[in-house]
Amino acid sequence: MSTSSWTPGRPLRVALLGCGVVGTEVARLLTRDADELAQRVGAPLELVGIAVRRLGRERDLDLPSELFTTDAMGLVSRGDIDVVIEVIGGIDLARELILAALDHGASVVTANKALLAEDGATLFEAAHKAERDLYFEAAVAGAIPIVRPLRESLAGDRVQRVLGIVNGTTNFILDAMTTTGQGFSEALDEAQRLGYAEADPTADIEGFDAASKAAILAGLAFHTRVTIGDVHREGITEVTAADVRSADEMGCVVKLLAICERRETADGPAVSARVHPAMIPVTHPLASVHGAYNAVFVESESAGELMFYGPGAGGAPTASAVLGDVVSVARNRRSDVFGPGESTHAQLEVLEMGRARTRYHVSIDVDDRAGVLASVASAFAEFGVSIKTVRQEGSGSDAQLVIVTHEAEDASLSATVASLRGLDMVRDVTSVMRVEGGF
Ligand SMILES: NC(=O)C1=CN([C@@H]2O[C@H](COP(=O)(O)OP(=O)(O)OC[C@H]3O[C@@H](n4cnc5c(N)ncnc54)[C@H](OP(=O)(O)O)[C@@H]3O)[C@@H](O)[C@H]2O)C=CC1
């Protein structure tokens, strides 16, 4: 096997894997801004190959056809590539290609959150062994610099909590439902047309994409390994127009949140990561994140509260983050150094969802009879869930109790809901939504 070693005087050779929504913009910027990038890096970047699935596909790029190949493995294994950019997506092929690239001496830039969240450890270990970079700013929140701030700028602080809107597609849909009353499918179609959604939008609307990002954020924030399997995940497909209205009545909006927390437990520090729809007050900075925009709110011990905001999806914004990484790793290649690797000094316990603590908004259809409030209240009390406010809406067969709790453990709330469902005065628990961000 031959491995690439850069020598002064020659360009840095770049291979691009994937030329879809993101790859097209990366190729465009690499060629359009070649001179500026060369000045920033201190050496020209030469795009030597682009791996795609279909050679015949029409592409909005003015590049020689000889650059394109369907042999991605052949491209990364040439042995003379300095930087490989992986924007193919998916798990197995992307992992094989990244490992081969590192093995052949290239540094790697990837936007592949699904792979990093599933098996980042294998990639980081390979990069460490190869003494090459693995950079992935685009994998979380598109154009927003959040990986580098957590990985480097805040590495001397103790991050306590990361609260993020990290999926543009779902924010676009929830925002449309809230502000224009648009239907779910109509908003999803538009998000797909604009290039925000994943190839299979299930990853977006069922929360898998946000869960991958939550795993990456938690790993970076708390310097421990967190995989997608550790993240509690709920998507937005169950969010109804009634939930959006209830939130509005409470002065809140519904957002799909990724929440990563560090907690002190009796056994020492532990972490948790979860993704679910939640109500947040309109006064919270995350409530004003509209459309496909993302934002990540970080609470840390010394720095206090920080918010990172910007476009979280789409070709050009994501390509901006990719190119930033390309410049960094290319500079490192020139200087024959490599940047920060994985920072996991200890494996902290990852708490299960039942131990997460938050507040809840619970809507209960009840029979409007004497004693109903007392019965419902005692179900909450039985599991130690304290009620903050209760409101009755409607009457007779349309009666509904809307309860907001104080902070409680998720397991206690689940037990309360099961108990409520067993009461003869309760016709149904129609909605349970977590309430985050101060209220
Ligand atoms: N879209 C976005 O807003 C964002 C995407 N990402 C991540 O970036 C990555 C790419 O996403 P996106 O650009 O949207 O995806 P696309 O589906 O638009 O593009 C995928 C590209 O990979 C190529 N490809 C697929 N399979 C192969 C294969 N077997 N061999 C060679 N090439 C192959 C496709 O080729 P062909 O063109 O011939 O079909 C296509 O060019 C994913 O990991 C995604 O999660 C991250 C942040 C934002």
Ligand SMILES: N[C@@H](CC=O)C(=O)O
């Ligand atoms: N599908 C994702 C793209 C970026 O990661 C999103 O909608 O945020």
